[in-house]
Amino acid sequence: MSQKSLDNRGRWRNKTIAFHVSPTEWNGIHERADLSGMSLQNYLIRSTIYQQIVFVGSKKNLDCIQDKMDVIIQELKRIQTAGEADEELLTPLWLIMEILEAAET
Template sequence: MSLKVVDKKNRWRNKTVAFRVSPEEWEQFETAARLSGLSKQEYLISRMYQRDIVVQGNPRVYKALRNELTKVLEKLEGVREVDSELLETIKLITLTLNGLKEETHVRA
């Protein structure tokens, strides 16, 4: 029998949560989790408890920010009106970048 995998608080997570979302909702969820630097599971648990998501600046987060900005810029080319989902992505990127800038500024 294999060993149980436990979390940081020594809890065995053996329950599964599943629900359906639209492709647009899935994309927004994946973007938010990716930009947070957390796993999807940790991101959902943090949001469930209404905890603040604290993004730790690291190469993975910076790469995710760069890639998301590239996607946003591609979607904005030739567009006259910005849809609400793209606007939410832009706000999330801005919030993350501002938080990382403040973190860097405070340490300096």
């Protein structure tokens, strides 16, 4: 059984993401992870989260983004008087802004 691990913010990493790749893709991913000096897990997490967003979608995608944005706006209004917003709230906000900017171009 694999060992439980915490991320740098003290949260359990207890969710699994799995997908199939070709042998060529597998070799390329592992080579890049090795060259980065990071573990494969950290390389995939950072590559996924911090890469530029390329918008490929439809009105349905934009509607979903707008719904998420409405929730974030409500939460920001709620905490406006409480001071600084939590980074976990701001992260999806930045992601949505990047997606909307990509959709406009």
